[in-house]
Amino acid sequence: MTDYAMLDLVPVLQGGTIRDALDRAADLAVHAEATGYTRYWVAEHHGMAGIASAATSLVIGHVGQATRTIRIGAGGIMLPNHAPLVIAEQFGTLDALYPGRIDLGLGRAPGSDQQVARALRRTLDSDPQAFPRDVMELQSYFADDGETGIQAIPGAGAKPEMWILGSSLFGAQLAAALGLPYAFASHFAPAMMDEAIETYRRNFRPSPVLEKPHLMLGYNVFAAETDEDAELLATSAQQMFVAIRTTGKGIQLPPPVPGYRDTLGRQENAVLDSVLACSATGGPETVARDIAAFVERTGADELMFVSSIHDHEARKRSFAIAADAMRARTSEPAAQ
Template structure:
């Protein structure tokens, strides 16, 4: 009988972190190198996400970064996890991703979200006004599908874009996205790596209400999961402190570049602060190979997800690559999880 490690795919989410003392150029070079490494390890796809006005994230021009990474790799799927569609006209996204598909045929994913990917001030600068209807997201997705299908419903032919073989996904951190993905018969990705609360409810709703489509015959669920792997548990805890610091800075309104690790950071927050951090980042594995393998196995057993989207912002690039190697080994070697 197949077990989780036979069936679960694994992919990589990279926010292209700009580290303290580093540059955007260095972050983008690291992104290409990390994607090549993930490709060599058998990762299914590499995604980056649209964020704006954040000093520590270099993926704001998401389609440009995707082209950069796709050009540096050869087989791994490359895409957006995601594009925040309310920030854009669907036609512009059809043209961008139609171009990417023409350059890298059969390798481009397009995950769609409805969050702004920024604060309200930056969102206004992106959109020029905030008068658009937040409930228009489903209609925008349908319009985008129409451009790719070249079905004539919009009266406009996207060039590039018409007939493009772009894999569409719906992203979410609530049941809203789950309902939409199920209705449209599209794969669904849940942002449990930072918003875990509605994970199980969203998965249940998506699977229960899924309608097969030309794009997808059966429901396919991906869930975000943080992994900080090192040769031992103590080293992994230290590596994880960089993302913990960045997350606290973001939630307190002071986004920053990814800081170097700090020993004992979690404990320095006090019991209440540490509990909040532990809850938000509860979908995580932090430790040596055996602990990471056990925690991944437990998460997959609990959720039954079809695919894991591994996330981890680690200050040192070499340590991040090593973490990916250990993660891939844990996913391929079930004996580690015993």
């Protein structure tokens, strides 16, 4: 059985406000819980006009208040931006507030451009081994094993579910070495997905938290009642990706544009074909077929659905269609 989860970038709509984005995040988390999603994640991004989840632990606390049972967490925290003790305290607090529900995905990218990364970190000097050491230091705080000589309060004894994130082989190798679950960012960086999957599974070492590899893959879904409607909805995300790849700057999520891809040149269309290679766009039958083929090809234990759609109700419907497709694979009843 393949579980299904949700990644919410907490999009700020063109002309909208941060408060509106956060209100929609809470509503979307409630929707995820009602439609059978295993977990709801937000991701740490900085200096991005269209993403409101920079203060990631605060957003998790916000959606935690609105939900009751679904796992909530970070996909992820960019650990080089933070002292491990600070993250232990933040997620120890979240674990105390929402016990048994907190996920902590860890990545090593800045979640921003170099200028913003420098403002966050004060220096860009780095040691390639710093991230693995920081992950193990964080594990030590939660285990309260005395290895650091410091007790994290809150944090000591907390049990967030830790994941390693990645878009290259580095994260796959680290997750395998530490015996942790691994989430690959195939929803925006699919180029090395197959190699990363093979690396993680081949090198995995059982650990006290995980006996065998557990793989999650990011997957875009733009679902609607018809293929044509879905293709229109997808143009909002397409505009966002083109802006990021051509200007280096994020934009607020724009409304859909009919015939958008016909207005693009060969280079921009190639960018979209590459970035969105792991996607399903269409009506319920099309989406169900494409999701099934992706799971069959990769053997993923979980899919992390991303659905960057401008209209909130259409976005919720897209996630619901994806959930129906996953339930149909195990003959579970569809949500109403």
